[in-house]
Amino acid sequence: MTIKIGIPRATFYYEYFPMAQTFFNELGLQVITSAKTSREILNAGIQKAHADTCVPVKAFYGHVESIKNKVDFLFIPRITCLNGQTVYCPKFLGLPDMMRHAIDDVPEIIDTCIDVRTTRFAVWKAFYSIGRRFTNDKFKILKAYIKSLYALKKYKNLLMQGLFPEEAIKKLNNPNYNIQKKQDSTLHFAVLGYPYTVYDEFTTVDLLSRLKKLGVQITTIEQVPYSWIKRQHKKLPKRMFWTYSDAVVKSAFHFFEHKSVDGIIHITTFACGPDSMVIDYLKFESQNHPDMPFMSITIDEHSGEAGIHTRLEAFVDMVKRKKMLKMNTSEVYS
Amino acid sequence: MKKVSFPHMGHAGIAFKSLLEDLGNEVIMPPVPTKKTLDLGVKYAPEFACLPYKIVLGTYLELIEMGAEVLLAFDSYGPCRFGHYSHLQFLTLKNLGHDVEVICFGYPKREPIEFIRKLKKVSKHKSTIKCLYEFYKAFKKGWEKLKALDYMEKLSHKIRPRELKRGTTTKVYKQAQQWLDEAKTYSQIAEAKEAGIKAFNDISIDPEREVLKVGLTGEIYVLLEPASNLEIEETLGHMGVEVERSMFLTGWTQDNLGSGTQDHASAIEAAKPYLPYKIGGHGRETIGHVVNYAKRKFDGVIQIAPFTCTPEIVARTILNKVSKEHDIPVLTFFFDEQTAKAGITTRLEAFIDLLRRKRLEKNQVAAAI
Ligand code: SF4
Numbered sequence: 001m002t003i004k005i006g007i008p009r010a011t012f013y014y015e016y017f018p019m020a021q022t023f024f025n026e027l028g029l030q031v032i033t034s035a036k037t038s039r040e041i042l043n044a045g046i047q048k049a050h051a052d053t054c055v056p057v058k059a060f061y062g063h064v065e066s067i068k069n070k071v072d073f074l075f076i077p078r079i080t081c082l083n084g085q086t087v088y089c090p091k092f093l094g095l096p097d098m099m100r101h102a103i104d105d106v107p108e109i110i111d112t113c114i115d116v117r118t119t120r121f122a123v124w125k126a127f128y129s130i131g132r133r134f135t136n137d138k139f140k141i142l143k144a145y146i147k148s149l150y151a152l153k154k155y156k157n158l159l160m161q162g163l164f165p166e167e168a169i170k171k172l173n174n175p176n177y178n179i180q181k182k183q184d185s186t187l188h189f190a191v192l193g194y195p196y197t198v199y200d201e202f203t204t205v206d207l208l209s210r211l212k213k214l215g216v217q218i219t220t221i222e223q224v225p226y227s228w229i230k231r232q233h234k235k236l237p238k239r240m241f242w243t244y245s246d247a248v249v250k251s252a253f254h255f256f257e258h259k260s261v262d263g264i265i266h267i268t269t270f271a272c273g274p275d276s277m278v279i280d281y282l283k284f285e286s287q288n289h290p291d292m293p294f295m296s297i298t299i300d301e302h303s304g305e306a307g308i309h310t311r312l313e314a315f316v317d318m319v320k321r322k323k324m325l326k327m328n329t330s331e332v333y334s
Numbered sequence: 335m336k337k338v339s340f341p342h343m344g345h346a347g348i349a350f351k352s353l354l355e356d357l358g359n360e361v362i363m364p365p366v367p368t369k370k371t372l373d374l375g376v377k378y379a380p381e382f383a384c385l386p387y388k389i390v391l392g393t394y395l396e397l398i399e400m401g402a403e404v405l406l407a408f409d410s411y412g413p414c415r416f417g418h419y420s421h422l423q424f425l426t427l428k429n430l431g432h433d434v435e436v437i438c439f440g441y442p443k444r445e446p447i448e449f450i451r452k453l454k455k456v457s458k459h460k461s462t463i464k465c466l467y468e469f470y471k472a473f474k475k476g477w478e479k480l481k482a483l484d485y486m487e488k489l490s491h492k493i494r495p496r497e498l499k500r501g502t503t504t505k506v507y508k509q510a511q512q513w514l515d516e517a518k519t520y521s522q523i524a525e526a527k528e529a530g531i532k533a534f535n536d537i538s539i540d541p542e543r544e545v546l547k548v549g550l551t552g553e554i555y556v557l558l559e560p561a562s563n564l565e566i567e568e569t570l571g572h573m574g575v576e577v578e579r580s581m582f583l584t585g586w587t588q589d590n591l592g593s594g595t596q597d598h599a600s601a602i603e604a605a606k607p608y609l610p611y612k613i614g615g616h617g618r619e620t621i622g623h624v625v626n627y628a629k630r631k632f633d634g635v636i637q638i639a640p641f642t643c644t645p646e647i648v649a650r651t652i653l654n655k656v657s658k659e660h661d662i663p664v665l666t667f668f669f670d671e672q673t674a675k676a677g678i679t680t681r682l683e684a685f686i687d688l689l690r691r692k693r694l695e696k697n698q699v700a701a702a703i
């Protein structure tokens with residue numbers, strides 16, 4: 001029987017799943033993911049997690065609950081630092097421990113720590129130590145690792161082209177998969193937030209597809225090249241030390257400065273620690289750029305369609321009117 | 335010199351004041367945070383900022399009203415939010431139109447040059463050597479005071495649950511703080527400490543009283559600032575509970591700026607089976623302290639932290655299991671601006687009742703054997 005590795009469809013899934021999948025498959029293991037977040041999954045998480053936990057981590061509990069009996073191992077690496085500069089939120093760092101001690105009968109958790117500040121080739125060493133659990137064939141591990149890096153690169157490219165993670169993963173796993181054609185859009189928004197929040201259709205009550213339906217083209221942090229972000233470094237008194245927050249804040253700063261989108265929507269979750277700081281940095285920056293429409297949406301476990309969709313529609317209308325007005329006035333003057 | 339001030343954090347201000355005055359500053363003592371302080375902070379802070387952020391921001395605004403021109407803060411390096419506090423607070427103050435200088439000190443070991451540059455701003459000495467020398471002298475004296483202050487506080491934890499007349503300990507403790515505040519030289523500090531110890535020893539106590547022992551652990555600010563934890567130590571003391579707190583500023587300073595304390599190392603070690611890595615804040619320490627309190631046969635542990643405090647939420651999640659495996663009851667309070675003292679007291683009473691019953695049962699079992 002092949003060994004089954006469980007990967008919850010939450011947190012790092014959106015950024016690294018193809019890499020992990022390729023690696024384990026190459027070693028001859030089967031990868032099992034949880035289903036998309038649903039009411040049941042979230043409710044299971046709410047039951048297990050401490051009440052004050054943020055929604056994404058509550059959902060994570062639910063995802064683990066839903067696959068724990070189907071797998072031999074759970075893959076929840078302790079990704080601490082990948083770029084030598086920024087780390088992850090404390091809840092991320094304690095994720096494997098929370099799962100191990102708060103959920104009953106969890107299978108063995110692979111919680112290898114990856115911190116590039118501690119040693120050279122930290123990522124390779126981490127993957128090597130994971131591989132050694134399953135095989136003694138060093139060459140096989142190396143091959144799997146190289147392939148997984150390649151998969152990650154392909155995946156990031158697809159994201160950069162504007163695919164959303166689920167689509168990109170489908171495309172990777174099945175080259176014949178037809179990507180939906182881009183529809184015509186009148187508006188272009190930057191929708192900024194942590195990938196595990198932004199792309200979770202359930203907790204965001206389908207925010208992205210809703211926007212698409214309203215004729216909005218969407219840019220997320222995955223389509224913001226690092227070179228743009230780097231140029232924004234100076235604008236913060238101190239670097240945000242959380243990887244995702246750093247990307248969100250600086251992408252927002254970029255769009256505020258270059259006005260290459262019609263509006264910016266920031267998505268955050270109730271009781272998120274890092275975001276409590278992020279929100280104000282963005283608020284202050286938006287005060288410096290009153291002409292750029294900006295909205296912050298807070299997701300919680302009871303987010304209802306009605307509330308969020310009304311706000312979205314109102315925002316879209318406002319931006320549309322603004323754009324029309326601008327076009328009209330510029331016609332008058334030209 | 336400009337008028338300098340800093341956030342209120344328990345009795346630490348007395349030591350800060352001594353240090354800053356010795357460097358030649360005019361110091362404005364921060365007021366004890368009140369409802370008004372918190373309201374001010376809440377008004378201008380992000381909704382989900384943690385409680386300490388709000389209290390400190392409120393304090394800054396009050397201090398500006400009182401005429402402070404330079405505000406001091408302390409920096410850290412993540413992954414907890416604390417490292418962004420002062421930067422965001424400074425932006426907020428600036429946006430409100432206040433023209434103050436915020437000087438944010440990092441760890442001297444980590445950024446020595448920056449540290450000296452900032453130090454010069456609050457020192458009347460402009461040559462580096464002189465400035466450092468004066469700082470060393472002032473620090474040493476402030477440190478002496480801080481040690482004495484922490485000692486007084488520990489005494490108050492011991493004596494309060496046994497006092498015959500309710501409230502005496504608190505009064506003596508305040509008096510001792512004042513004596514230490516007034517002490518200017520080393521010999522005066524020593525004298526004030528002696529007098530404080532004597533005053534504590536003079537409190538009439540009931541040595542026979544059955545006193546419970548409870549560990550208090552959690553996030554640093556709510557641990558060290560009684561106004562932020564609604565005077566939980568005093569309340570517990572009056573309920574006949576001896577509190578041992580896991581954190582004092584002297585200990586923190588040694589752990590973060592010096593070579594570290596034994597207590598800290600043993601907490602880290604004890605936390606290993608549950609949380610082997612640093613996650614920011616004091617999440618890992620909290621777990622370790624609970625294990626250690628259990629090993630030392632405490633009756634229970636209370637964890638306190640601000641609402642939305644990320645490291646402590648992680649710790650709380652894991653503590654369920656620690657509590658079961660080490661058979662020690664743990665109660666957690668997450669404080670926010672709506673937390674009311676009455677609610678806390680009720681929950682404390684219930685918890686203490688449970689601890690008393692548990693102890694009684696244990697004694698009976700022991701007697702039966
Ligand atoms: S960054 Fe925010 S949403 Fe993400 S895990 Fe941390 S607290 Fe939760």
Ligand code: SF4
Pocket residue numbers: 273384385386414415416553554555615616640642643644645646
């Ligand atoms: S330890 Fe908790 S309360 Fe303190 S800054 Fe960090 S998140 Fe806020």
